[in-house]
Amino acid sequence: MIVFAVETSCDETSVCIIRENKKILSHVTYSQKDHIKFGGVIPELASRAHLQILQRISKKAILESGINNEDIDVVTATCGPGLIGCLLVGSTFAKSFSIGLNKPFVPINHLEGHLLSTTYNNNVTYPFISFLLTGGHTQIYLVKSINNYELLGETCDDAIGEAFDKIAKLLDLPYPGGPEIEKIAKNGDEKKFILPAPLSNKKDLNFSFSGIKTSISLIVKKNNKINSEFKSDMSASFQYTVTKILESKLRTVMNFLDNKKISVSNIALVGGVAANKYINSRIKKIVENFNCSLVSPPDFMLSDNAAMIGWACLQKNSTKVKSNLLFKANPRLSILGDNK
Numbered sequence: 001m002i003v004f005a006v007e008t009s010c011d012e013t014s015v016c017i018i019r020e021n022k023k024i025l026s027h028v029t030y031s032q033k034d035h036i037k038f039g040g041v042i043p044e045l046a047s048r049a050h051l052q053i054l055q056r057i058s059k060k061a062i063l064e065s066g067i068n069n070e071d072i073d074v075v076t077a078t079c080g081p082g083l084i085g086c087l088l089v090g091s092t093f094a095k096s097f098s099i100g101l102n103k104p105f106v107p108i109n110h111l112e113g114h115l116l117s118t119t120y121n122n123n124v125t126y127p128f129i130s131f132l133l134t135g136g137h138t139q140i141y142l143v144k145s146i147n148n149y150e151l152l153g154e155t156c157d158d159a160i161g162e163a164f165d166k167i168a169k170l171l172d173l174p175y176p177g178g179p180e181i182e183k184i185a186k187n188g189d190e191k192k193f194i195l196p197a198p199l200s201n202k203k204d205l206n207f208s209f210s211g212i213k214t215s216i217s218l219i220v221k222k223n224n225k226i227n228s229e230f231k232s233d234m235s236a237s238f239q240y241t242v243t244k245i246l247e248s249k250l251r252t253v254m255n256f257l258d259n260k261k262i263s264v265s266n267i268a269l270v271g272g273v274a275a276n277k278y279i280n281s282r283i284k285k286i287v288e289n290f291n292c293s294l295v296s297p298p299d300f301m302l303s304d305n306a307a308m309i310g311w312a313c314l315q316k317n318s319t320k321v322k323s324n325l326l327f328k329a330n331p332r333l334s335i336l337g338d339n340k
C-alpha cells in the first residue's frame with residue numbers, strides 16, 4: 001500500500017509518500033518563515049501560505065518518490081486539532097486529490113500522529129505512557145493500543161512549547177523559541193533564578209505554565225541589563241524548572257500506574273519539545289530508575305510532519321481502508337472518540 005499524506009495543522013506544510021513496509025519514498029516539509037517577525041504563528045498568514053505551497057511540494061514529493069499518481073492507494077490528511085483555516089486547506093486538497101484518483105480518503109487526528117510516531121522506530125509494548133509535548137498541547141496519555149487512548153492529564157493554560165516560545169519572545173530571541181532557549185541555556189546558570197513550578201507537587205497529572213511566564217516577565221521588567229549572560233541564565237533556569245515539573249509528573253504517573261496495577265515498559269516523549277536534549281536526558285534517568293525505557297520518534301517525526309500522519313494512517317488501516325470523504329476538519333478534534 002502506498003499512502004500520500006498531508007499535514008497542514010499549523011505552520012508546517014508537509015507532504016509524505018510512505019509505503020506500508022515503512023519505507024518513506026519522499027518527504028517534503030516547508031516551514032513557513034513569515035511568522036518569525038511576529039514572534040508567533042498568525043493563523044491567516046499560515047493558511048494562505050499552505051494554499052500557495054501545498055500543490056508545489058506535492059508535485060515535488062511525487063517526482064522525488066519515483067511513483068506515478070496512479071500508484072497511490074490511499075490519500076490521508078490531518079483533520080484536527082489545529083488552526084481551522086490551515087486544516088481546511090490541507091484536508092480539502094487531499095480530499096480533492098483522492099476524488100481525482102478515485103482512491104479512499106482517510107482523516108487522521110494530529111495528536112494521534114504524534115502519539116503513534118514513536119512506534120515507527122521502536123518496538124514498543126502496549127500499554128505505554130506518552131508525554132505529548134508540543135506548541136499547542138501538553139498531555140499525558142496511557143496508550144492502550146492503536147485507537148484506544150486514555151488522557152491522564154493536560155495543561156490548564158499554556159502548552160509547554162508555547163511557554164518556550166513566549167519566554168523566548170520576552171528575552172528577544174527568535175521564533176520558534178524552543179531550540180534557541182535550549183542552545184543558549186548551555187552557557188547559563190540554571191540555579192540563578194528560582195522560578196515557580198505550578199502544580200508540580202499536586203498529585204494529579206495536570207500542568208500549568210502561565211505562572212512561570214508571568215514571573216519571568218516581572219523579572220525582565222525589573223532588570224535593566226538584559227544582556228546575553230542574563231538571557232542564558234534565564235533560559236537555563238526556565239528549562240530547569242520546566243524539566244523539574246515534567247520529572248515530578250513522571251513520578252506521579254508511575255505511582256498512578258502502580259496503584260492501578262498497570263505495568264508499562266516504555267515511556268514516550270513525542271512532539272516538537274521532545275527534540276530538547278536536556279529534557280530528554282534528565283527524563284531518561286528517571287525512566288530507567290523505574291526499569292523502563294524512554295522512546296522517542298526519529299528526529300524528522302518530532303516537529304510537525306506528514307510522515308507521522310502517513311504512518312498513523314498505515315497503522316490504523318493495516319487490514320481494511322475505510323474511506324471517509326465526508327469527515328469535517330475540526331479545530332478541536334479529540335482522539336478519545338467523544339467528538340461532537
Ligand code: KG4
Pocket residue numbers: 010133134135136137160161162164165176177178179182271272273274275276277302303304
Ligand atoms: O510538535 P510541534 O512541531 O507543533 C505543534 O504540534 O505544536 O511543536 C512545536 C513546538 C514549538 O513551540 C517549539 O518552540 C518547540 O516545539 N520546540 C522545542 C525544541 N524544538 C522545538 N522546545 C524546546 N526545545 C527544543 N529543542
Ligand code: ZN
Pocket residue numbers: 110114134135271272303304
Ligand atoms: Zn504537532
